[in-house]
Amino acid sequence: MNMIRKKRMFSKIFGLLLSLLLLSVLTAQVIFAADVFGSDKHIKIGLDCENCHETAKVDAGAEVGMAKCLSCHGPYERLAKRTEKMSRNPHANPHYGDLDCNECHHGHSADKNYCASCHRK
Structure with missing residues (x-):
């Protein structure tokens, strides 16, 4: 017992x-x-969360699709116009065409300068 x-x-x-x-x-x-x-x-x-992610139950680090970004931020051409005064315009580059937003922008963390992976100052 x-x-x-x-x-x-x-x-x-x-x-x-x-x-x-x-x-x-x-x-x-x-x-x-x-x-x-x-x-x-x-x-x-x-x-x-639901405005960008399809559901609030998002895995850590889940990316948002480029179409979702562009639905608010506008077409790539408009982004290129907004950033044309930058020394190197990341939205009008000769290499990639329309580079996926997630290559540089990570939503909740600092942006990454994708161009700098090859171009040094």
Whole structure:
């Protein structure tokens, strides 16, 4: 009888600890997502996850398709016009045509200068 009680107690404690661990992981993901997106310029203008991602349940690092970016930011030609005063216009380059937005822009993190991978100052 004593052994059965110990097993039940162990099972209850193990279940409780496992539940707490799962809750901690889920809470950390929500806090991290809110922190990352909270400083993003998209949320500052009133957008939420579903405006860019098809669903709010997005895997970490999931890219947004180029068509979705261009549906708000306009066609590539308009982007080239907006950035024409840059020393090297990234939206009007002779190498790639319409380069995928995700090559330079990563949504919730700093942009990457894709051109600089070959062109040095």
